[in-house]
Amino acid sequence: MTATVESQRSKALKRAGLTALTFLLMVVMCVPGLWVVLSAFRPNAEILAKPPVWIPQNPTFDNFRKIFGLGTDQVAIPVGSYFMNSLIIALTSTAIALMIGMAGGYAFARYRFRGKGGIFLGLMLFRAVPGIALSLPVFIIWSKMGIIDTKLGLIIVYVSLNVPFTIWLIDGFFRQIPLSLSEAAQVDGCTRWQAYWKIEFPLARSGIAAAGVFAFLTSWNEFALASQLTRSTTSKTLPVGLLDFTAQFTIDWAGMCAMAVIIIVPALILTFLVQKHLIAGLTFGGVKG
Amino acid sequence: MAEITLDKVVKKYGGLDVVHGIDLQIAHEEFVVLVGPSGCGKSTTLRMIAGLEDISGGLVKIGDRVVNDLPPRKRNISMVFQNYALYPHMNVRENLGFGLKIAGEATASIVKRVDEAAEILGLTPLLDRTPAELSGGQRQRVAMGRAIVRRPDVFLFDEPLSNLDAKLRGQMRAEIKKLHQKVRTTVVYVTHDQVEAMTLADRIVVMRDGRIEQVGSPMDVFNHPRTTFVATFIGSPPMNLLPATISGGAVRLADGTAVPIPDRLSDRVHEGRRVTLGIRPDDISPVGHGLSQDGPGAEVEMEVELAEPLGMESLIYTRLAGQEVQAKLYGPRLVQPGERLSFRMALDRAHLFDAETGRSVRED
Amino acid sequence: MPFWRRESAIPYLLLLPALAIMALVVAFPLIFSLYTSFTGYRLVRPDSLYDWVGLRNYSRILQDYDFWVAFGRTVLFLTVVLNVEFLLGLGIALLINRITWGQRTLRTIMMFPMMFSPILVGFQFKFMFNDNIGIVNNALQSLGLSDGAIAWLVDGKLAFFSIAFAEVWMSTSVFAILLLAGLFAMPRDPLEAAKVDGCNAWQTFRHITLPFLMPFAYIAMAIRSLDVARAYDIVTVMTDGGPAGRTELLWTLIARVGYDNSRMGLANAMAYVSTILSILFTWYFYRKLVAARRYMGGAQ
Ligand SMILES: Nc1ncnc2c1ncn2[C@@H]1O[C@H](COP(=O)(O)OP(=O)(O)OP(=O)(O)O)[C@@H](O)[C@H]1O
Ligand SMILES: [Mg+2]
Numbered sequence: 001m002t003a004t005v006e007s008q009r010s011k012a013l014k015r016a017g018l019t020a021l022t023f024l025l026m027v028v029m030c031v032p033g034l035w036v037v038l039s040a041f042r043p044n045a046e047i048l049a050k051p052p053v054w055i056p057q058n059p060t061f062d063n064f065r066k067i068f069g070l071g072t073d074q075v076a077i078p079v080g081s082y083f084m085n086s087l088i089i090a091l092t093s094t095a096i097a098l099m100i101g102m103a104g105g106y107a108f109a110r111y112r113f114r115g116k117g118g119i120f121l122g123l124m125l126f127r128a129v130p131g132i133a134l135s136l137p138v139f140i141i142w143s144k145m146g147i148i149d150t151k152l153g154l155i156i157v158y159v160s161l162n163v164p165f166t167i168w169l170i171d172g173f174f175r176q177i178p179l180s181l182s183e184a185a186q187v188d189g190c191t192r193w194q195a196y197w198k199i200e201f202p203l204a205r206s207g208i209a210a211a212g213v214f215a216f217l218t219s220w221n222e223f224a225l226a227s228q229l230t231r232s233t234t235s236k237t238l239p240v241g242l243l244d245f246t247a248q249f250t251i252d253w254a255g256m257c258a259m260a261v262i263i264i265v266p267a268l269i270l271t272f273l274v275q276k277h278l279i280a281g282l283t284f285g286g287v288k289g
Numbered sequence: 290m291a292e293i294t295l296d297k298v299v300k301k302y303g304g305l306d307v308v309h310g311i312d313l314q315i316a317h318e319e320f321v322v323l324v325g326p327s328g329c330g331k332s333t334t335l336r337m338i339a340g341l342e343d344i345s346g347g348l349v350k351i352g353d354r355v356v357n358d359l360p361p362r363k364r365n366i367s368m369v370f371q372n373y374a375l376y377p378h379m380n381v382r383e384n385l386g387f388g389l390k391i392a393g394e395a396t397a398s399i400v401k402r403v404d405e406a407a408e409i410l411g412l413t414p415l416l417d418r419t420p421a422e423l424s425g426g427q428r429q430r431v432a433m434g435r436a437i438v439r440r441p442d443v444f445l446f447d448e449p450l451s452n453l454d455a456k457l458r459g460q461m462r463a464e465i466k467k468l469h470q471k472v473r474t475t476v477v478y479v480t481h482d483q484v485e486a487m488t489l490a491d492r493i494v495v496m497r498d499g500r501i502e503q504v505g506s507p508m509d510v511f512n513h514p515r516t517t518f519v520a521t522f523i524g525s526p527p528m529n530l531l532p533a534t535i536s537g538g539a540v541r542l543a544d545g546t547a548v549p550i551p552d553r554l555s556d557r558v559h560e561g562r563r564v565t566l567g568i569r570p571d572d573i574s575p576v577g578h579g580l581s582q583d584g585p586g587a588e589v590e591m592e593v594e595l596a597e598p599l600g601m602e603s604l605i606y607t608r609l610a611g612q613e614v615q616a617k618l619y620g621p622r623l624v625q626p627g628e629r630l631s632f633r634m635a636l637d638r639a640h641l642f643d644a645e646t647g648r649s650v651r652e653d
Numbered sequence: 654m655p656f657w658r659r660e661s662a663i664p665y666l667l668l669l670p671a672l673a674i675m676a677l678v679v680a681f682p683l684i685f686s687l688y689t690s691f692t693g694y695r696l697v698r699p700d701s702l703y704d705w706v707g708l709r710n711y712s713r714i715l716q717d718y719d720f721w722v723a724f725g726r727t728v729l730f731l732t733v734v735l736n737v738e739f740l741l742g743l744g745i746a747l748l749i750n751r752i753t754w755g756q757r758t759l760r761t762i763m764m765f766p767m768m769f770s771p772i773l774v775g776f777q778f779k780f781m782f783n784d785n786i787g788i789v790n791n792a793l794q795s796l797g798l799s800d801g802a803i804a805w806l807v808d809g810k811l812a813f814f815s816i817a818f819a820e821v822w823m824s825t826s827v828f829a830i831l832l833l834a835g836l837f838a839m840p841r842d843p844l845e846a847a848k849v850d851g852c853n854a855w856q857t858f859r860h861i862t863l864p865f866l867m868p869f870a871y872i873a874m875a876i877r878s879l880d881v882a883r884a885y886d887i888v889t890v891m892t893d894g895g896p897a898g899r900t901e902l903l904w905t906l907i908a909r910v911g912y913d914n915s916r917m918g919l920a921n922a923m924a925y926v927s928t929i930l931s932i933l934f935t936w937y938f939y940r941k942l943v944a945a946r947r948y949m950g951g952a953q
Contacts, residue, residue: 019755029763124875136686191360221770
C-alpha cells in the first residue's frame with residue numbers, strides 16, 4: 001500500500017524532473033538567438049565588455065535609432081529602403097507562388113494523369129539546385145534582359161524558388177479533405193469550380209496560409225541569389241543589407257544586432273501564427289503518397 | 290416522373306472492365322437495392338447514375354432524358370455518402386440549406402424547407418451544431434436531411450449505414466423505410482448487407498463481378514434463387530449446398546444417402562444429372578423441432594458437432610455426406626456436441642442447381 | 654475536341670503555370686549554364702561567351718586539387734550535419750513526446766531557430782565565436798576553462814566545427830518537429846502489443862518506434878537536402894571559406910571563381926557538379942521516402 005504511494009510519488013518526481021530538464025534544454029538551445037536579440041538593446045560598451053554582462057544593465061534603443069540615421073552623425077544605412085524592398089519582394093513573390101501552387105497542388109491531389117510521379121519529382125529536384133549555382137546563369141541572363149538589380153528580377157526568381165515546395169504542402173492539405181465532400185457539393189448543385197471555392201478552399205485555407213508563410217520566410221531570408229542579383233538601394237533586401245555593417249576589418253556589432261532583430265521579428269510572428277498547420281502540411285504531404 | 294433506365298452500361302478503368310453491360314429498369318417511386326460482395330461494382334454503378342463517374346459505354350436515362358453527359362448537378366438527384374460527407378465548416382442548418390442556396394432559392398423558402406426537413410428527421414434541436422459535435426447516427430440523419438431537402442427525383446445511397454453499430458443500424462434502417470413512405474421518391478440503395486436489402490427493398494438487384502445475377506422482390510429472390518451464388522448470398526445463415534446425382538428417381542448425395550426429388554422439380558431433372566441440392570438451415574431441424582412437420586420431407590440421422598444456442602432457437606453444425614451442414618432447432622432445448630439426432634429436411638422448399646453452371650434447374 | 658478542352662487536360666492546364674515558371678527560371682538557365690560551362694566566358698569580356706573550349710573547364714576541374722578538397726569537404730560537411738541533426742532531433746522529439754505539461758510551449762520554443770535567416774545565423778555565430786568579444790570565449794574564460802582566447806574562426810578545424818555547429822543549430826528543429834509529428838501519429842496498438850510480447854523499452858524503440866519514424870526522417874532529410882546549400886550563407890559570413898581556403902565548400906568556391914575572379918565558364922562547370930550532387934542527395938532521400946512509405950504498408 002505505502003509502497004505504491006511511494007512509487008507513485010517517485011514517478012511524479014521523475015516526471016517533473018524530466019519536464020524541468022527539457023525546458024532547460026530548450027532554453028539553452030535558444031540562447032544563441034536570444035543573445036543577439038539582447039545585444040541589440042545594449043550600448044556598444046556593454047557588448048565589448050569583459051567579462052560579459054549577461055543581463056543588459058541599461059537597455060537602450062540607440063542602436064535602432066542609429067541604423068535608421070536618427071540623432072547621430074553616423075552615415076545611415078538605408079534600412080528603411082531595405083525593409084520595404086524585402087517586404088515588397090517577399091509579399092509579391094509569395095502571392096504569385098501561392099496562386100501557382102494552389103493550381104498545381106490541386107492537380108496533384110485530385111487528378112490522376114500520366115507522368116504525375118515524374119513531374120512531381122522533377123519539380124522537387126529543380127528546387128534542389130543550389131542558389132549560388134543557379135545565380136550564375138540567372139545573373140547573366142537577367143543582365144541581358146535588363147532586369148538585374150530590380151525588384152522584378154528577384155521576384156521572378158523567388159516565385160520559382162517557392163513553387164515546388166508550395167505545391168508539396170498544398171497537395172498535402174487538399175489530400176486531407178475527403179474527395180466525397182466535393183462530390184457531395186456537386187450533387188448538391190455546384191459546378192466543380194463552385195465546389196472548389198465553397199467547400200475545398202475554405203477547408204484548406206489555413207493550410208494554404210501556412211504554405212504562404214513558408215514561402216514568405218524563404219524569400220524574406222534568402223541571401224545567396226539576392227546578394228548577386230541586387231546591387232543598389234532600390235532592390236537590395238535586408239539579408240544583403242546586413243553586409244553593410246561589415247567593413248574591411250571591423251564589424252559594427254551593435255548595428256548588426258539591431259538589424260537582426262528587424263529581420264527576425266516579422267518571421268517570428270508569422271511562424272507562430274501558423275506553426276500548427278505548417279507541421280501538419282509538412283508531414284502529411286510526405287507520408288501519404 | 291423519374292424512372293431510371295440502365296441500358297448496357299459499361300465501366301472500364303483503363304483496360305480493366307469493372308461493370309460489364311448492365312441492363313436495369315427502375316420504376317418511379319421504387320426502392321431498389323443493389324447488393325453484392327465487396328468489389329462487385331455496386332458503388333461504381335451508383336456513381337455512374339449520379340454522374341460522379343464517366344460512363345464508358347451504354348446509356349443511363351433518368352425520366353426520359355439521357356444523362357450520360359450531364360454533370361451531377363443537372364441530374365436532379367441527391368446522394369447520401371458512406372462517410373456522410375457533411376461539410377465540416379458549416380453547421381447543420383447550413384449543411385441542409387447548401388444545395389438550395391446554390392440553386393438560388395429565396396432565403397425565406399430555404400428556412401422553411403430546412404425546418405421541414407429537420408422536423409421530419411428530428412434534427413430541430415441540432416440545427417446550430419457543427420458536424421463534429423454530432424454522433425454517428427445524428428450525422429447520418431443530417432446527411433439524409435441534406436438529401437431530402439432539395440426534393441430531388443432520385444435518391445442515391447451508398448452504404449449509408451455501414452459506419453454505424455448494429456443497434457443503430459437497425460433503427461436507421463427503419464427510419465429510411467419510413468422516410469421513403471413519406472417522401473416517395475425513386476431510391477437506389479447500395480449495400481453489401483443482405484438484411485438491409487431484404488428489409489428495405491421493393492426490388493433487389495444481386496450483383497457479382499460487374500454483372501447482374503438476379504433481380505426480383507426480396508421474397509422472390511429468397512424463395513427462388515436463380516444461382517447458387519444468390520442462394521448463399523441472400524439469407525442468413527447461408528443455404529447449405531450438397532453435391533448430388535439424380536439416380537433411381539432420387540437425389541443421391543455423395544455418401545449414397547437418398548433424398549426424394551422435390552415434387553415441383555421432378556420434371557426438370559433426368560436420370561444421371563449431376564446437381565447441387567440446396568436447403569436452408571431453417572428447413573433442416575431435429576424431428577419435432579422444425580417449422581413445419583407436414584409436407585414432403587426426408588429424415589436423416591446426423592451427429593451434432595457444435596451447437597450455438599440463441600435463446601428460443603439454436604444453430605446446429607452437423608455433417609452430411611462429408612459436408613458441413615447448418616441446421617436450426619426451434620424451441621428452448623439444449624443439445625450437446627456428439628449427440629446423434631434424427632433431422633427432418635423439409636423438401637418443399639429445397640432447391641436443385643445444375644452442378645456445372647450453378648443455375649437453378651427451374652431455369653432450363 | 655481540341656486537347657485543352659478535354660477533361661483529361663485539366664491537370665496539365667493546372668500545372669502549366671508551375672511548369673512554365675520552372676522552365677523559365679530554372680530549366681532554361683541550367684541549359685544556358687551547361688552551354689557556358691563549355692566556353693571560356695569571363696564576365697569582363699562579354700564576347701568570350703562564344704569562345705567554345707569544349708571540355709577544358711571540366712578537365713581543369715578534374716585536375717584542380719582545391720576543387721576536390723572543397724568537394725570532399727562539402728560531402729563530409731553534409732554527412733556530418735545531417736546525421737547530427739537527425740540524432741539530436743530524434744533525441745529532442747523523444748524527450749518532448751514524453752512531456753505532458755507544457756508540451757505545446759516546448760514545441761513553440763523548439764521552432765525558434767527555424768525562422769532565422771541563414772545569413773543571420775552566420776552573423777550570430779560569428780559574433781559569438783569571435784575570439785575577442787565573443788560570448789563563447791568570454792564564458793570559457795570566466796569559468797576558468799581556458800586561459801587564452803581560442804581562435805574559433807581562425808584555426809581550420811575549429812572553424813569547420815563552428816560552421817557545422819551553426820548549421821546544426823539552425824536546422825535541428827526541422828528534424829525534431831517532423832519526428833515529433835511522427836511520434837504523435839504513431840498508433841498505440843503496436844507499442845502495447847510489443848509490451849505484451851515482452852519487449853523491453855529499447856527493443857520496443859528499436860523494432861517498433863524507429864521503423865515507424867523512418868518515413869518521417871526521410872521527409873526531413875528530403876526537405877533538408879532541398880536547401881542544404883543555404884549553408885553557403887553561413888560560411889560566407891563566418892569565414893568566407895577561410896582561413897586559407899580551409900572551410901571552402903563547393904558553393905563558396907563557385908561564388909569566388911564566378912564573381913570574384915569573374916571566370917564564369919569555369920564556375921558554371923563547378924556549379925553543374927554541385928547541382929548534380931544536390932540532386933543526387935534529394936533523389937536518394939526521395940526514393941527512400943517512397944520505399945519506406947510502401948513498407949509502412951497499405952496506408953497508401
Ligand atoms: N479508380 C479505379 N481504378 C481502377 N479500378 C477501380 C477504381 N475504382 C474502383 N475500381 C475497381 O472496380 C471494382 C468495383 O468497385 P466498386 O467500388 O464499385 O465496388 P463495390 O461493389 O462498391 O464494393 P464495396 O462493397 O467494397 O464498396 C473493384 O474491383 C475496384 O477494384
Ligand atoms: Mg462501394
